[in-house]
Amino acid sequence: MPETETLDEAKRIMQICNACRYCEGYCAVFPAMTKRLNFNDGDVTYLANLCHGCQGCYYACQYAPPHEFAVNVPKTFAKLRGETYRDYAWPGIFKKLFEGNGKWVALIVVALTVIVTGLTYAIQGVDVVSGVYKGEGSFYKVIPHDVIVYVASAPFLFAILAFFVGLMKFWKDIGAKPMDLLHPRALTKALKDAGQMKYMGGGGHGCNYPDDNYSMGRRVAHQFTMWGFLLCFAATSVATVYHYVFGWPAPYDYFSVPVVLGTLGGIGLLIGPPGLLMIKKKADPEPQDTKQHGMDIAFLWLLFLTGLTGLALLALRETSLMGLLLAVHLGIVLGMFVTFPYGKMVHAVYRLGALIRFAHENDVKK
């Protein structure tokens, strides 16, 4: 559970908001708030993670500073989310990675990339790495398929486990029952709301981001990022099925399913993250927890570099640069998976959890 000070501030603010309710049209947070009379620690932790940070309610607030009520929902909830990410991190010793997270993530990713690339050269020798290969199984001449699979899947599976443990702790603290997580209608609704990023919508007009103008910019950039990532993930999954089920080794044709998905996903990651970085740079710091910017920026760069090296590998796979690019791409992907449970990626886990809870509450209370 996050720190008392932030929890208390969130509770103080929610009591004011619940007596006003002018912001009910912006997002899910306020309708969820109105279902409650009092707010305990779990309630505000839930509401904070339901908040998409669109900031509409900050600029609309008659009680925002300098008013003596000093209401700042997006900033307080951002802080609380930051504390959620840290406190539900598993195993507990890695909580520290959320202090100065941007630097940690950068360090881990760079280190892993250097190690993977260095080892590739050391083990295979320069001649093999810079060879030109064509046709089936050419990647595996530089790094054997099994090595790629183990190196990538071990941290990935561990990340899934860590996400799950964190989510279950969060789920218990916000007062929900384990089986509610799998409620079919709630799950469908939550996935739909997440897929459309409905609540980055300011009631259909967009976020008040980077300033008090309504803009779809953030939602669009986030959609490129999220769907870019998901398409890349889908590409890898299809390729894995091709390999193990059908016995078709990579590389695949430019118009094959995995390559098309991966290319689209990679393009998404080339557009989305820089877009988000750019608007973040212009953003008004008042409604934000600026201490988390390091975490956000590191994650966006990581996604961008994943997309960039992936596409470069695709484009240059029949040249002598393939070996180097493969090693670098693998290193970055490895860094991404390793830092998944200890970086910005966790926002997706708790956000989705909060959306399921919201959908479930609405479904049941009907």
Next chain:
Amino acid sequence: MPPTAFLEPHDVLILGAGNAAMSAAITARKMGASVLMIESADKDLRGGNSRHVRNIRYSHNAATDYVTGAYEASEYMTDLMRVTDGNTNEELMRFMIEASEDCADWMIEQGIKFQPPLSGTLGLARTNAFFLGGGKAMMNSYFKTCEKLGIDIVFEAEVEDVEMEGSKFVAAQVRHKGELHRVEARTVVLASGGFEANIEWLKEGWGDIAENFLVRGSPMNTGKVLRSMLNNGAKSVGVPEQCHAVAIDGRAPQFDGGISTRVDCVIFSVVVNKNGDRFYDEGEDIWPKRYAIWGRLVAKQPDQVAYAVIDSKSMGLFMPTVYSPIQSDTLAGLAEQLGVDAPTMEKTIADYNAGVQPGDFNATEPDGCHTEGVEPKKSNWARKIDTPPYYGYPVKMGITFTYLGLEVNKRAQVFMNDDKPAQNIWAAGEIMAGNILGQGYAGGTGMAIGNVFGRIAGEEAARHARN
């Protein structure tokens, strides 16, 4: 140094920058006039009382994305005639209501956003359109439109006096950063609100008890422009004690507490004064129909304060409050914490409990659960106060806005005491709301009055200045 905008006379000078002022400024600017707005608040607290609003009541013939059904002009008229008890300029009222039909569309054109009807729309979902995010979001959109159109605005500039030659406006005396400047213009629109934040003036109507009133909205609405106009021979409408006032939490800030300070538990409670005595039927009618009379009722009690007492049975039946209730396991303990005479309050509640008749309690509509043999009677929602913990809310009168203002006609022209309109002066909003609201109120009317007369004032002033 005066702000550069003060140096050159504009076609239209607008005093204030709330909803009425914006409606005038944007209309005048779109007709090609040069426009200067003078506003006493700073940028952070701009928007006057309009920054506190929730919705606008306007006539419409069909449901839209923002209202659930038709609200014909005739029904609007019936409603306003009832709440004002006919204390109005009927012709002006009818005109305002008919003209209100395109208020929402006009506002949308200025970038203002409405929300779909939701749970919190307080039973007004058919008659009123609700601003997405409320009044401050609405004002933000107005200010953006002003910027785009090239309307000059000077903040932290308070009009102290209006200079006239006969019935003609010449200049405004404006204090900006401590210095007094004379600002000339070809025409002027007065949209600087009422005098609800001027306790001294309120005392003229209410006497010293006004010292204990809380002001729900802007501290800037002190009525300096209105006073200056009256001194210059403008004709007034209404009386100083008429205003919109409600019962709010007694712990609210002196100014700008806004909507969140309301206390909605009265109908489920027993309300006592400092001495521990009841003084009015708490359950006369549903709360939205009664909250506006309770401000006055409380104002008549000793120290202008009262205390609504409920027990744990009623918790959760009304809108949550911004301040937590004062709580105790005994009525005597509660009385002590509230500062109410404890023996009397205990007796009052014991008598009340003894008078409660059996019935089927229903929180959502008048349920006939009443008392007998108690004075005053409680007509609905009467249940025994007997289940601790007990809760108490101090309530005081919160004034929303005053009705004494300037007499105008359908063209929003300000009248002089000789019953002739001034040559180049128009008024809109609270400063002239008393023409329509002699007494009483229906939620959302303030915005409609400001928008309808603001647009007319802007149009008339622009046309006059350019001829």
